[in-house]
Amino acid sequence: MKIICVGMNYADHVSEFRSPKPTKPVIFMKPDTALLRSNLPFYHPDFSEEIHYECELILRICKEGKYIDQKFAHKYYDQIGLGLDFTARDLQSQFKSKGLPWELAKAFDQSAVVSSFFPKDDFPNVQNLNFSLFQNGVMKQKGNTSEMIFGVDEILSFASRFFTLKTGDIIFTGTPKGVDKIKIGDKLEAYLEDKKVLECEVK
Numbered sequence: 001m002k003i004i005c006v007g008m009n010y011a012d013h014v015s016e017f018r019s020p021k022p023t024k025p026v027i028f029m030k031p032d033t034a035l036l037r038s039n040l041p042f043y044h045p046d047f048s049e050e051i052h053y054e055c056e057l058i059l060r061i062c063k064e065g066k067y068i069d070q071k072f073a074h075k076y077y078d079q080i081g082l083g084l085d086f087t088a089r090d091l092q093s094q095f096k097s098k099g100l101p102w103e104l105a106k107a108f109d110q111s112a113v114v115s116s117f118f119p120k121d122d123f124p125n126v127q128n129l130n131f132s133l134f135q136n137g138v139m140k141q142k143g144n145t146s147e148m149i150f151g152v153d154e155i156l157s158f159a160s161r162f163f164t165l166k167t168g169d170i171i172f173t174g175t176p177k178g179v180d181k182i183k184i185g186d187k188l189e190a191y192l193e194d195k196k197v198l199e200c201e202v203k
């Protein structure tokens with residue numbers, strides 16, 4: 001399986017980095033070795049002094065597809081959840097300034113924390129879901145999926161022009177503002193609507 005991620009997909013997060021608003025989805029990928037299930041600890045790597053959390057709605061692909069029309073995109077994912085897109089911000093800033101690829105900053109082991117998945121049909125509208133992230137009991141991120149610059153169906157359709165989507169692939173759909181550094185001992189908890197769906201301790 002593969003993990004496809006969208007960067008800079010919430011206007012308030014784009015502003016926090018003073019980046020220009022993207023005109024097309026900004027896509028990057030993580031390998032399957034980046035996966036970390038909720039409730040398992042994240043071991044802070046030694047190559048970064050500034051790992052940031054990014055809480056995001058995630059989708060699970062349920063059938064193979066390529067060149068998916070946006071209006072049929074909803075048939076290609078059946079489950080949703082929340083994820084943390086851990087990012088080595090210090091490395092990413094260096095790479096960005098030199099125009100180099102981001103992989104080392106984004107795709108390292110354990111950099112994709114995923115919650116359990118829930119049937120999308122349990123929710124009236126995937127494009128109107130509240131979610132939030134708490135760091136040591138303090139709310140740090142709060143978003144609604146209606147604030148995405150590129151909606152779920154558009155992301156899926158766009159990505160499928162480049163990569164065949166396969167069952168079990170996971171899509172990270174971008175993070176709202178409030179990203180910040182983690183440190184050893186932190187406890188991160190994410191809520192989808194009022195339900196805690198993800199927990200991760202930093203060790």
Ligand code: MG
Pocket residue numbers: 005006007008054056085172174175
């Ligand atoms: Mg992200």
